[in-house]
Amino acid sequence: MHDNLVEIRGLHFAYGSRPILRGVDLTARRGQVIAIMGSSGCGKTTLLRLIGGSIRSTQGSVEVEGQDVAGLDQNGLYRLRRRMGMLFQFGALFTDMSVFDNVAFQLREHTNLPEPMIRDLVLMKLNAVGLRGAHDLMPAELSGGMARRVALARAIALDPMLIMYDEPFAGLDPISLGVTGNLIRRLTDTLGLTSIVVTHDVQESLKMVDYVYFISEGVVEARGTAAEIKSSGLPFVHQFVHGEEDGPVPFHYPAEPYGVDLGLNHA
Amino acid sequence: MLDGVRKLGRQTIDGVWRLGVAMRFFMLTLLHSGICLRRPQLVIREIFTAGVLSLIIIVISGLFVGMVLGLQGYETLQKYGSESALGSLVALSLVRELGPVLAALLFASRAGSAITAEIGLMKATEQIAAMEMMAVDPIARVVAPRFWGALISMPLLAAMFSAMGIFGGYLVGVVLIGVDEGSFWSQMQAAVDFRQDILNGVFKSGVFGVAVTVIALFEGYAAPPTAEGVSRATTRTVVTSSLAILALDFVLTAFMFRGA
Numbered sequence: 001m002h003d004n005l006v007e008i009r010g011l012h013f014a015y016g017s018r019p020i021l022r023g024v025d026l027t028a029r030r031g032q033v034i035a036i037m038g039s040s041g042c043g044k045t046t047l048l049r050l051i052g053g054s055i056r057s058t059q060g061s062v063e064v065e066g067q068d069v070a071g072l073d074q075n076g077l078y079r080l081r082r083r084m085g086m087l088f089q090f091g092a093l094f095t096d097m098s099v100f101d102n103v104a105f106q107l108r109e110h111t112n113l114p115e116p117m118i119r120d121l122v123l124m125k126l127n128a129v130g131l132r133g134a135h136d137l138m139p140a141e142l143s144g145g146m147a148r149r150v151a152l153a154r155a156i157a158l159d160p161m162l163i164m165y166d167e168p169f170a171g172l173d174p175i176s177l178g179v180t181g182n183l184i185r186r187l188t189d190t191l192g193l194t195s196i197v198v199t200h201d202v203q204e205s206l207k208m209v210d211y212v213y214f215i216s217e218g219v220v221e222a223r224g225t226a227a228e229i230k231s232s233g234l235p236f237v238h239q240f241v242h243g244e245e246d247g248p249v250p251f252h253y254p255a256e257p258y259g260v261d262l263g264l265n266h267a
Numbered sequence: 268m269l270d271g272v273r274k275l276g277r278q279t280i281d282g283v284w285r286l287g288v289a290m291r292f293f294m295l296t297l298l299h300s301g302i303c304l305r306r307p308q309l310v311i312r313e314i315f316t317a318g319v320l321s322l323i324i325i326v327i328s329g330l331f332v333g334m335v336l337g338l339q340g341y342e343t344l345q346k347y348g349s350e351s352a353l354g355s356l357v358a359l360s361l362v363r364e365l366g367p368v369l370a371a372l373l374f375a376s377r378a379g380s381a382i383t384a385e386i387g388l389m390k391a392t393e394q395i396a397a398m399e400m401m402a403v404d405p406i407a408r409v410v411a412p413r414f415w416g417a418l419i420s421m422p423l424l425a426a427m428f429s430a431m432g433i434f435g436g437y438l439v440g441v442v443l444i445g446v447d448e449g450s451f452w453s454q455m456q457a458a459v460d461f462r463q464d465i466l467n468g469v470f471k472s473g474v475f476g477v478a479v480t481v482i483a484l485f486e487g488y489a490a491p492p493t494a495e496g497v498s499r500a501t502t503r504t505v506v507t508s509s510l511a512i513l514a515l516d517f518v519l520t521a522f523m524f525r526g527a
Contacts, residue, residue, distance in 0.1 A: 052400055078402035086400040092393035109403050 005030050005162055005194045006051060011060035013046055020046050022218035023060070028162075033188050033195040035205045037240065038215035044198040047215070048164045051196070052086060053077045064162065082110055085155030085163040089170055091147035093139040099126070099150050100135040106157045125153040129183060145176025152183060162194045163187075169201040177201070181208050202241050206230060214240065216248070289485045292406075296414050296484070299407035303415045309408075313416020317378040321424060324377055325370055329361075329428035332369060333435025336360055340436070341444055350440075351450035355458030357436030358429075362459060362468045363524070366429030368516050371475035374417075374424060375508040379483035382413055383504040386487030387497035395488075410488065414480050421476025422469045429468070467523045474515055479508040 006028040013021040020043040028034045036044050049055045050062050053069045062069045064080060072080060093102050103122045107113060113121070126132045129149040139147060148168060155163050165184065169177050185208040188195045199205045206212070206226040214222040214229070214237055222229065222237045229237060239247030259265045303310045340356045386409065389395050398405045433455075440446040459465065483504045490500035 054396065054399065078404075081400055081402040084400070086397070088393045088397055090392065092397035094394055094397075095389075095392070106401050106403075109401070109408070 007063045032210040035209040035212045085160040087165045089167045091151035129153045165197040300411045302407045309412035317417040318420025329431030330435040333432030337436035337439030353440045354451035354455035358455040361429040361432040367425045367472040370425040370428040371512045375479045382483040383487035387490035391492035417480040418476045422472040425472035478511045482508045
């Protein structure tokens with residue numbers, strides 16, 4: 001069995017002529033919670049989509065459990081995805097189904113389990129995220145934090161080996177933030193999963209991750225444990241961790257000199 | 268001048284490209300339709316959403332169209348003393364033309380727009396992406412059942428429209444104006460041919476059903492995942508499918524009733 005569940009080597013990706021990733025190396029070991037951090041638009045979510053095989057890289061490789069994701073055909077990819085879970089930014093629950101049916105979705109699609117057994121499994125998964133009592137509700141009746149917990153229960157329905165979280169903390173109140181962070185850690189440990197969390201919530205994620213990758217301008221700018229990141233002297237990491245307005249990531253979008261734009265002097 | 272030609276060329280290429288993508292999408296839908304036989308409850312649910320929930324608008328519109336036909340038909344026919352032919356006029360107009368065409372137009376605005384908006388929003392809220400990540404093909408699970416559900420509903424709705432229209436014509440012609448009931452029904456029975464009129468009408472509505480449904484599904488699936496994108500796609504579904512229905516109706520009528 002491979003000790004590294006996800007291995008990314010020299011990964012390049014571009015949307016048209018706009019490069020997004022320019023040679024990313026990343027490893028996720030089994031049982032770890034990995035955080036991928038970086039400012040908005042730096043390619044974090046793209047990285048998750050590359051691991052899930054939704055898009056293909058232009059250069060470099062993504063291996064999950066030793067399989068090259070880009071080399072898989074649709075059947076192979078679907079076989080691999082049955083062992084992966086993904087938590088989308090706002091949950092992406094099916095709005096025409098109840099909470100129960102959302103969690104039962106994969107069990108009904110991919111297994112021939114009898115309905116009473118599906119019911120027990122769904123209630124167990126919902127209990128793990130503290131929402132067993134909400135199984136009859138519709139997604140529209142849930143708060144943002146609850147919707148994300150239901151989506152988490154749905155993601156673990158088939159006991160995957162890997163779960164990817166796309167901005168799991170975005171827009172949550174402090175209580176839901178703590179609950180979600182604890183859940184990610186607890187589920188990873190108790191179910192023996194590997195978790196990859198894409199986030200820019202530094203404080204919450206540094207509490208519970210094993211390893212952090214900082215991405216900037218398409219490359220891994222820094223990496224290390226939470227303690228190493230907190231004490232990092234790198235200007236970009238320092239700016240990010242302490243939320244400073246200006247630094248390697250400038251406050252101003254590149255523009256002509258201010259005076260030229262206002263017609264005060266000529267370039 | 269050159270810019271105009273260039274723009275026209277680009278629009279033509281875009282249009283042809285889009286048509287090709289839509290055809291590929293249609294073929295993929297057919298290829299992934301096996302699920303509808305394995306799990307018919309998925310199609311039944313869509314028949315309910317697209318068909319049963321469209322019944323009210325179809326029934327009421329059919330009734331009024333039939334009543335108007337009764338009134339107008341009587342006005343014209345009585346000039347020539349042939350008001351007894353009212354039954355055949357109402358029935359033939361409805362079964363051959365108005366039933367399939369108007370039912371399809373109503374279906375495009377009621378069910379077609381709903382399908383586009385639903386799929387567009389599923390895409391915008393990442394539900395389609397989530398399904399793909401769960402190793403479930405959205406063409407098979409979301410698109411194919413909606414296609415067959417709507418396709419089965421369309422001829423049934425057109426038949427319902429025609430039946431209600433005939434009833435509306437009867438109400439106005441026989442009950443209200445007093446045209447002889449016996450000649451109303453017997454003339455209708457004599458004039459309407461099962462294969463030539465009724466089956467052709469059913470075939471027409473089937474073709475319209477395919478056109479409306481494919482347009483609605485494709486527009487939803489190809490919509491940019493934004494509020495504006497979904498809103499534009501919904502409008503395009505109604506406009507494109509209405510034009511497609513009218514154009515197809517001309518072509519089909521030309522072939523079916525040539526020299527009849």
